[in-house]
Amino acid sequence: MTVFHFFNCAILTFGPHAVYYSATPLSEYDTLGTSVKAALVYLGTALIKLVCLATFLNVSENDSFDPYQELLKALIGFIDVAGLYFALTQLTHRNISQNHKFQAVGLGWAFADSVLHRLAPLWVGARGLEFTWDYILQGLEANANLVLSISLAALGSLMWLRKNKPRTLIPIIYICAGIVATMPSITSYLRRGLGWHLPKVVGFELFTSLVMAFISWQLFATCQRPST
């Protein structure tokens, strides 16, 4: 029965990635290689991030919210953006359109994140006898993260790859990218600074991810219009 529960949570956590890959044209153009590359870049980025966190951050004894530490953490979080930049611009991809490239990169990125951060706790925890909602919430969080990653990749590809974009939209793109990139810090603040419970935080994450996805989608569509 508990293996059943684990199976459910795994579907919730990793299913959307597979569905995204198979439902969108990504599968038709066989962009798996790009996703795998992005995932590898994510692994490298995560390693660098860990080293930075270990070097610059104090281990806080209590679970309280320390603004300075959090700021530092947010700055270190921007290493993610650098990694994404590397994945989008520096890697040689097979000849696929920009449109598919950012999706493939975002997907690989999110999948690697889910595997790295959620698979082990899921394996250990969800098979236990005790029932908690945590792993279902964690799966929902993975969904939100997928949407956010793809949004960030979309915004990144707008920033770095597209040259002729409407001048008025540039600050909006940057602001949005900034917001999406600082999402981990925002959720951390909500959880520890304001003491929100997990369901509330996950709800917030889902909501924001959908809003950000909608905005970046609109931005992408607007930017694409002049070129077409």
Add this chain to the structure above:
Amino acid sequence: MATRKGREGEMLESVYSVIALVFVLVACVELCDAATVVDVYRLIQYDLAGVPFGSRLANLNHHAASGFAPAADLSRTVVIVPVRDINITFIGDYITQKQPLGGLLFLLPRMISSENRDDMGRGDQTFEEKLMRNMLGELEQLLIHASIPYPVYFAFEDDNIDDVLTDIKRNDATSQPATATTGGYKLVVSAPEPKKIVSPTITNIQGWLPGLKVDGDANQLPTIAIVASYDTFGAAPALSVGSDSNGSGVVALLEIARLFSLLYSNPKTRGRYNLLFGLTSGGPYNYNGTHKWLRSFDQRLRESIDYAICLNSIGSWDNELWIHVSKPPENAYIKQMFEGFAEVAEELGLKVGLKHKKINISNPRVAWEHEQFSRLRVTAATLSELSVAPELLERTGGLSDSRHFLNEAAIIRSIKLVAESLARHIYGHEGKNIQIFADDSSLAVNPSYIQSWLHLLSRTPRVAPFCSKNDPFILALKKELADHTVEVNVQHEVLDGMFTFYDSTKARLNIYQVASVTFDLLLLLVLGSYLIVLFSFLVITTRGLDDLISLFRRPPSRKLKTA
């Protein structure tokens, strides 16, 4: 434009479904709490002459229920029974009829816990408390003398377990008892298979206070023995602390040893009697330890014993103590001893009665410790609050025998009685009204000493087969006796007789709140539809509706299966 609108509509729909899901989750999230872990104490498991008794299993992994639902299959259910509102005849019938059950968990009231330190030892008990004590005693006898094919555990009531119990009760009231399909709580004790304890040891401790020998007197000095058995037996070996039976006797013995060591340390007040203090084990098993201890004496020593006083359960009496003897009361020695006690008792305002019970040599049952002495023709008596001899494994310091029901004042009075009558006998003051151990003198009974030893005894389970040879408690007793007496001897013996014991007396119970299979099926359904909706949504937004429809027109493709 129209398709765009359609897309947005689709998007809004999926947003709604996600939000609805979130709300459902938020609404449900209050229900869950983390796993609770409680200490549980297993019902004793033993064989008496090859016949199995007690709980025969240790491993537990079943759903919890709060009551015996009639006509329900409880063979995979643990019933949680608070002792507070137990129906003892019902439980007794249930056990003796050998009805199937997954397990039993008794919740003991907090007041008998050894951790409960407030309001104990006052002696004034309410009516309910006395009722509770009797009921615990009854329950204990019932469980000890039954062979139960499922695990039985005891736990103390606490807030966590009370919460769980109210939750279970609520669930039971609304629906059928918990099973795998309805969720609820699961109780798990993972314990290894109980193993036989090979050659359980019993440990006797003795100490001497040698009397003053006059030069040139060739005769050996007479000896007075003061004996108390210290081990216990009860339904839950890890909870058998036996504050009254026989913690009170041990405390009294130690205090008497302390008082006489003060007297004997000065040659002027050193008596013409040797005093022998014996802390014996194996009390619940026909005083097997006493038997072995006496056998180890040589003939001359045994003959030098003037008389022996055995102390047994002297901690919760109200107005009358009993002196139990095996020789007829007309016997001169018995008469002299009893008169000595009765005289002091009268001065102290107590009542002491004499009870005579003949020994039947052919009967292996030894109800009183002094009977072991009497069988070897040593004059002996047992001082006890009990007026009749207990049956085998009765009044041996089990569950109900907690510090809470103990009366410290009674112990102090008993000590005074014994010490005073001994002193009068030793110093030949019979018939004179002299208080040697008067209050406020340097020889007064020390209540704090008694209290501290009672405290230790009331929290140390002392079931002999489960005590190792070098148990800290035995070492502590030895050291204490060595402080007051000389030539302290520890004697290890193998407990013989027809008892076989099994280990695993203590365990940890995990209480899990589990989700039902129905819930997981429902979740799978929700997730499946979520992924299908997501798939359709993505296909429509990126490739258009026609593609989706064409996907369905073809024989089901591999891609759809992944969704």
